[in-house]
Every structure is written in C-alpha cells, then in structure tokens.
Amino acid sequence: MTVIAFVVGVVLLVVGLAASIALHEVGHLVPAKTFGVRVGQYMIGFGPTLWSRRRGETEYGFKAIPLGGYISMAGMYPPSRAEGRAGGGFFATMVQDARTANDETLDGDDGERVFYRLPVYQRVIVMLGGPLMNLVLAIVLFTVLLSGIGLxxxxxxxxxxxxxxxxxxxxxxxxxxxxxxxxxxxxxxxxxxxxxxxxxxxxxxxxxxxxxxxxxxxxxxxxxxxxxxxxxxxxxxxxxxxxxxxxxxxxxxxxxxxxxxxxRQPITAGPQAAFENVAAVAEVIWQLPIKVWDTAVDLVTGQERDPNGPLSVVGAGVLAGEVASADAPVLNRVAGILGLLASLNIALFVFNLIPLLPLDGGHVVVALWDGLKRAWAKLFRRPPPKPVDATKLVPLTFVVVIGLIVMGAVLILADIFNPVSLF
Structure with a gap:
C-alpha cells in the first residue's frame, strides 16, 4: 500500500506540473492571439510529437519529453534579409540556422501578424503572461491550502x-x-x-x-x-x-x-504566502550556480544536502511520493501535495523571469531594449532604428542552455543518489 501511495504521489506531481506548464503556455497564447500574432503551435513537452490536432491556424499537441512546453509565434525576430547572412564558424552557423527557422514562421512574407512588429508593451505582456499564470496558480493553490484546508x-x-x-x-x-x-x-x-x-x-x-x-x-x-x-x-x-x-x-x-x-486562515494568507515564497525562491535562484556546486560537492562527499537548496523534477517527485505515502491522515497528505505544487509554480514564475534567453525574461529584455532604441531615436529626431535582431544572441543563448542542462543533470543525479528527504 505504501508503494502504491508513493507512486500515486509521483503521478499527482507529474500531472500537476504538466497542468502548470500547460497554463504557463496559455499565458503566452491568449495575449499573443489577442494582439493578432499568428501562432503555429502550442505544445506541451519537447521531442517527438505523441499527439496533435489542428484547430484553425494553430496545432495543439503533446510531445514525448514532458519537461516544458512552448508556443511557436510567427516572426519572433525580424527576417534575416534585414541583416544579411552570417559568416562561417560554429556560432555563425547557429545564428543563421536560427534566422532560417524564424523565416519559416513568416510564411514567405513579412506580414503584419508577427511578434517582432508588436508595440513594446504588447511584447512584454505576451512574454510575461506565462510566468504570471504560474504566479496566479500558486496564489490559488496557497489560498486553497491555507484558507480552504487551513494551517x-x-x-x-x-x-x-x-x-x-x-x-x-x-x-x-x-x-x-x-x-x-x-x-x-x-x-x-x-x-x-x-x-x-x-x-x-x-x-x-x-x-x-x-x-x-x-x-x-x-x-x-x-x-x-x-x-x-x-x-x-x-x-x-x-x-x-x-x-x-x-x-x-x-x-x-x-x-x-x-x-x-x-x-483556516484569512483569504489574504494565500497571496501573502505566495509572495513570501517568491522572495525565498529568488534568493535561491540568485545563487543557483553556487548552490548547484554545493549540491555536487555533497553528492561526491556523501554529506547531507541543504533541505532548502534547489531540486530537480526527480527530487520534487520523490518528495511528492514521500508525502503521499506518509503515515498521516489523508488531509495532511493532500495539503502536502498542494503546498509542493504551489511552491513549484513559484519556482517556475521566478526562474522564467531570469533576464537571459531563451527564458521569458530574456525576451522581455530584448523588447525593452528595442523600445529604448526607438525612444532614443525619436527623442533626437533620428530615423527609426532597425528592429533588434535577437538571433545575434544565439551564442549566449547556447551557453545558457548548456549551463542549464549541466545544472539540471547535477541536480537529477543528486536527487537520485543523495536525495533530500522530508522524514
């Protein structure tokens, strides 16, 4: 029975995380469509497509690796002909590949229904819509936990x-x-x-x-x-x-x-708990490379890990399994799972605000930089500048992605061989 309860806890965590990712992408999808951007795909997961269905101009579906999601918007960046082709070299090739992939979303023309042509405030709203959806979901979960179930x-x-x-x-x-x-x-x-x-x-x-x-x-x-x-x-x-x-x-x-x-706590307890968690998670994210390094050291030396340190999806699943299989009343276990899901949504909110591509915060920075350049040109009555071409940042994005993969791998190994335990 304990093993079954553990598996149920892991499954609930996976389903809850998938729902959180799906709502995150809805947070991008709705404002993008509202502002007239053509959205080609709405996908949960990465890798090979398991199932999809097209409704209108958008293909909705699920992919094999449920570790994220994305929407494919037309013209995330200006067309490559605005800057010409890149030179040789590994990173230059990556830049050109990114521009080619972006051009394919334009349907062969430089239409009006593209992301990069939106006013700056609309681009910021589209990119912040995902993280804000996670924050709202966390507030709802904390409110159910504290005001519905109680503390x-x-x-x-x-x-x-x-x-x-x-x-x-x-x-x-x-x-x-x-x-x-x-x-x-x-x-x-x-x-x-x-x-x-x-x-x-x-x-x-x-x-x-x-x-x-x-x-x-x-x-x-x-x-x-x-x-x-x-x-x-x-x-x-x-x-x-x-x-x-x-x-x-x-x-x-x-x-x-x-x-x-x-x-039961006042209705304000949920939002208060959410924003307190934002501050705590932000402190962890700010020191993430150091904390991952400490986790790696603990993994090699066998020392006990910091219970307040970062976790991978594997670690979160283990905690959910422990909560579900604990020798405690069902209400206590339900409250534990809700609290864990609320905390994960806070982590998704804060993590996606990091101002580096390919994260949402990086796209917000690109939009703000574009707006600043245009405002500067207008102030000094200069010709409007060309749109900011974020494909030039592909080398930096590549480094960020590699760093995230390495840190994720370290955390997964630590969560398997030196896990954090609640009990």
Whole structure:
C-alpha cells in the first residue's frame, strides 16, 4: 500500500506540473492571439510529437519529453534579409540556422501578424503572461491550502502528558527521571487550557511561552473539562534547552503535548504566502550556480544536502511520493501535495523571469531594449532604428542552455543518489 501511495504521489506531481506548464503556455497564447500574432503551435513537452490536432491556424499537441512546453509565434525576430547572412564558424552557423527557422514562421512574407512588429508593451505582456499564470496558480493553490484546508496549528487542547521530566529538551525518559509536573497538577488529555497564571491564551505557543519563562515558579492553570472550567496549580520543572547558535538556557517544563488542528486562515494568507515564497525562491535562484556546486560537492562527499537548496523534477517527485505515502491522515497528505505544487509554480514564475534567453525574461529584455532604441531615436529626431535582431544572441543563448542542462543533470543525479528527504 505504501508503494502504491508513493507512486500515486509521483503521478499527482507529474500531472500537476504538466497542468502548470500547460497554463504557463496559455499565458503566452491568449495575449499573443489577442494582439493578432499568428501562432503555429502550442505544445506541451519537447521531442517527438505523441499527439496533435489542428484547430484553425494553430496545432495543439503533446510531445514525448514532458519537461516544458512552448508556443511557436510567427516572426519572433525580424527576417534575416534585414541583416544579411552570417559568416562561417560554429556560432555563425547557429545564428543563421536560427534566422532560417524564424523565416519559416513568416510564411514567405513579412506580414503584419508577427511578434517582432508588436508595440513594446504588447511584447512584454505576451512574454510575461506565462510566468504570471504560474504566479496566479500558486496564489490559488496557497489560498486553497491555507484558507480552504487551513494551517495545522498546535491548539490549547491537551493531547497527551509526558511521563517524566527529561534532562534536556527532546531526551528520552529513563527510570531515574522524575514524573512530569503535568501529572501532579491533575491535567488530563482533552483539557482545554483557558489561561496560564492569569493570562488568557488562545494558542499553545502562548501557553508554552509563559510556562518556559517560569521554571520553578508555581502557576495557576484554568482549564475547561467536560464543559466546565477548573483551576489547577502546577510548578514547571527546570530543564536545559540548546538553541540553534549552541547557547544553552534553563526553561520551564510542564510536560504537555498539544492537539494539532487545521485552522483556516484569512483569504489574504494565500497571496501573502505566495509572495513570501517568491522572495525565498529568488534568493535561491540568485545563487543557483553556487548552490548547484554545493549540491555536487555533497553528492561526491556523501554529506547531507541543504533541505532548502534547489531540486530537480526527480527530487520534487520523490518528495511528492514521500508525502503521499506518509503515515498521516489523508488531509495532511493532500495539503502536502498542494503546498509542493504551489511552491513549484513559484519556482517556475521566478526562474522564467531570469533576464537571459531563451527564458521569458530574456525576451522581455530584448523588447525593452528595442523600445529604448526607438525612444532614443525619436527623442533626437533620428530615423527609426532597425528592429533588434535577437538571433545575434544565439551564442549566449547556447551557453545558457548548456549551463542549464549541466545544472539540471547535477541536480537529477543528486536527487537520485543523495536525495533530500522530508522524514
């Protein structure tokens, strides 16, 4: 059953990712058609075509490698005759091949329904439409997760009592350890803590903060049991706690474990979580080459990977499988898959904004540069400049693609042989 659940989790992740890619391309397709650009293909995946159907002037279909998608717009770049043929050499040949492929989308003429002729703002809208679709989808998923299902929160309802007072936080009980103060105080599972030492509490974190700050001090607890309030007294024991910086402090310990429940958040929680994730993912993307290098080092040395580092699709699939097969309630597993898909869409949003071709951000930069040149010429009353020919950037694009392939391969190998695990 666990293996089946793991496979189900992987399949759900793949389907969700495919849907995210499809919607990303819809984000390009709709504004392109709205602005009159001729779109020849809308494809999910790369490589050989598995299935396609033509509707009007556009062929819609699926390809064999489901690691992305694209739409083929007429005249992404100006026709090659505007610049002439390139010279010899490997990169020059690549430039000419790109121009030839672009010319084929023009249907033999330099018509009006081409991308490069659009006003700058329309080209920017078309290219940003894909990433923005991923952002919107992430906001929807986070909203469903946080406002529909809720955020799992430790409540003031007592789930269980500790058997002893451990020497340090997290230590196992031994026969020599004294009984937990919660038992002497008369607390019972199911009690709802109303106030601690005269301070009303609505979350376990609030109750815990008062208890930890009061080692050795007698506290008055008001609890609700069977619909009636009772007043109890308890003296927290003193134990050692070590923080992330290695500093050891003495805190109060009562010995109660809270009940975790899903608490629905305000409707604004979804957008807030999405934009917080944007900032976190942007920080990872900004340092991506360094983080991939660190991942490669961890792979070779066998060290534990940074759980907040980059993942490949393989790694995301493994995490989805672990979530689906976890020994947890179904709602918890559904929430985990939704959170993972929302985070993947944030990653797609941020990654595609990188201002390098062939990514969407690179096309936005080309459009803005074209607009800047035209504005400069108009300001100084010069003749309109020729359209920016981005095929000249094919060598740089080639280097970027090779870099992405290498980093992707490193991450895939790391996710297979040194995976990040949630448990």
């Amino acid at each position: 799992q929160t430790a409540t003031t309802t007592v789930a269980s009592l500790s058997e002893c007072v451990p020497a340090t936080v997290g230590a196992e009980c031994t026969a020599q350890d004294p009984a937990a103060p919660s038992q002497a105080a008369g607390l019972e599972p199911g009690d709802v803590i109303v106030s601690v030492d005269g301070t009303p509490v609505s979350t376990f974190a609030e109750a815990s903060a008062i208890i930890q700050a009061s080692p050795g001090e007698q506290l008055t607890l008001v609890v609700e049991r069977d619909g009636a309030q009772q007043t109890l007294t308890a003296t927290p024991a003193t134990i050692s706690s070590t923080d992330a910086d290695g500093q050891t402090t003495q805190i109060g310990f009562l010995g109660i474990a809270p009940t975790a429940e899903y608490v």
